[in-house]
Amino acid sequence: MPHPPAIFLMGPTASGKSSVAIDIAHHFPVEIVSVDSAQIYRYLDIGSAKPDQSTQTVFPHHLIDLIDPDERYSAAQFRQDALSKMIDITARGNVPLLVGGTMLYFKALREGLANLPSADEATRSALERTAQERGWPAMHAILQQLDPATASHIQPHDSQRIQRALEVCYLTGRPMSELLAQRRANDFPYRVFNLALLPSDRGILHQRIERRFDTMLEMGLVDEVSCIRARFQLAADMPSMRCVGYRQVWMYLDNQISLAKMREMGVYATRQLAKRQLTWLRSMHALQIFDCLANDLSGLVKSYLQQQDCF
Numbered sequence: 195m196p197h198p199p200a201i202f203l204m205g206p207t208a209s210g211k212s213s214v215a216i217d218i219a220h221h222f223p224v225e226i227v228s229v230d231s232a233q234i235y236r237y238l239d240i241g242s243a244k245p246d247q248s249t250q251t252v253f254p255h256h257l258i259d260l261i262d263p264d265e266r267y268s269a270a271q272f273r274q275d276a277l278s279k280m281i282d283i284t285a286r287g288n289v290p291l292l293v294g295g296t297m298l299y300f301k302a303l304r305e306g307l308a309n310l311p312s313a314d315e316a317t318r319s320a321l322e323r324t325a326q327e328r329g330w331p332a333m334h335a336i337l338q339q340l341d342p343a344t345a346s347h348i349q350p351h352d353s354q355r356i357q358r359a360l361e362v363c364y365l366t367g368r369p370m371s372e373l374l375a376q377r378r379a380n381d382f383p384y385r386v387f388n389l390a391l392l393p394s395d396r397g398i399l400h401q402r403i404e405r406r407f408d409t410m411l412e413m414g415l416v417d418e419v420s421c422i423r424a425r426f427q428l429a430a431d432m433p434s435m436r437c438v439g440y441r442q443v444w445m446y447l448d449n450q451i452s453l454a455k456m457r458e459m460g461v462y463a464t465r466q467l468a469k470r471q472l473t474w475l476r477s478m479h480a481l482q483i484f485d486c487l488a489n490d491l492s493g494l495v496k497s498y499l500q501q502q503d504c505f
Contacts, residue, residue, distance in 0.1 A: 198284045199504035200384035202300060203293045203495075204229075204475060205391030206468035208402040209436075209486035210246060214391065215293040216494035219253045222505055225283045227256045227276060229294030229303075232265050232437040234260045237422050240415045241405070250387040256283075263434035264426045269302040276303050280384065289504060290384070295467075297474040304382050308374045311365045315335050321357050330356055341369035354436065387504055389495060391486035399488055403464045409456065410439065419443040438463045 201224065205211045215226050228234075232242035236259045245255055256279045261267055276299075280290040292300070325333050331350040338345040342361045348355045362370040393399040419440055422428070429436055430444050439460050446456035475481070484494055499505070 197383055197385040198289075199387065200227075200280060200290045200292065201387045201389065201499070201504065202301060202304075203291060203389050203391070204297070205295060206393070206399065206471040206475075207243075208294055208399060208406050208468065209391040209393065209462055210491055211293050211295065212243065213334055214492050214495055215291060216245075216249065216253055218291060218359065218499065221496055222289070222499065223287065224289045225256065225279075225286075225293040226253060226289055227279055227283075227292045228258045229272075229276070229292050229299045230258075230294050231267075231296040231299065232350075232434075232440075233258045233294075234272075235263050235434045235437075236261065237263060237418070237425070238414050238437065238440065239404065240410050240418050241437065241443070243410075261424050262426060264428055264432065266433055269298050269308050272299045273302045273307065293470070295471050297471060304386065308383075309375060310362055310370065314361060317361050317364055318357060321360055325353065325357075325380060333357075333360065336360065337363075341371055341414055343371035344369060353431065354433070358471060373422060385483060385504075387502060388478065388481050389498075390476065390478070390481045391491070392472065392481050392483055393487055394485045396472075399468060400465055403468060404461050407461050407464055416443055416446065420447060422490060423447065438467050 201218075203211055203215055203218075218224055219226060226384045230242065232238055233244050233255075234257065235242070238244070245253075246259060257275055259270070259273070259388070275290070280292075283290045284429050292301075292303070296327040321333070330353045333353075334345060334348065337348070337359050341359060344359045348359065350356075359370045362368075362373065366373065419435075423435075423444075424480055430436075430441070430448075435441060435444050440449075442460040442463060445451045445459075446453060451459065482498060484491060484498075488494055
């Protein structure tokens, strides 16, 4: 039997993925699966651009609101949860429509994951103590010596990824890049249609990002973060509070930066996220690309899907 179909709808932040997904769901027998590392958290609603309750009532989104902000979630967990949901969706006679911008989750789902060691609190604590003394750029320099291939893809201030790469080196005695290269070929049990929403003019996408962040502030993003901080025992370096937008509001609430500076940093961080997403997408093969700035974007995507053997 041929593999059942699945649709991957990918794109940078503010490219219109959510509205296109809803339009597809209006016309085709699909169920939406969120591929978003911020929307997995309960209470992170405004800053993650989570669909509102009225939308979710009509079109339920799978893999939203999975954990609390003080919990952790991995790409491996996402892969397991996503495959489970996809099997259920296919069994109901529908097509899984995976929508989001967390490219690592898409990659993990499609290609599988390397057999990396689990997190080790003692090693992580030791790394954090050293980083406090020497700084993360110095830790990045150590990583360059131990695993130059991995270090070349990580920024010197990306503490989370530097820590994980060093942790793997110390626990296994081998570079993480070497372990990843030995990942087994994965037979993904779906026939995937890769759709990418890319901007023909990055300047216009940047304008969208700026308007989007301003809208989030008007909707109450600062109050949202304040309420989350009051409800949970959190630290600034927890994954939920490292999400774009939330990190900058955290700094504002701690009186580290002004409101104007918080907005400036939030917009800049979102643009940088979009840049990373675009870089990842442009390195992928077998993509059906759509201009996310097109006047009839949803119509173009629906027309393409009608021509494919996926329903």
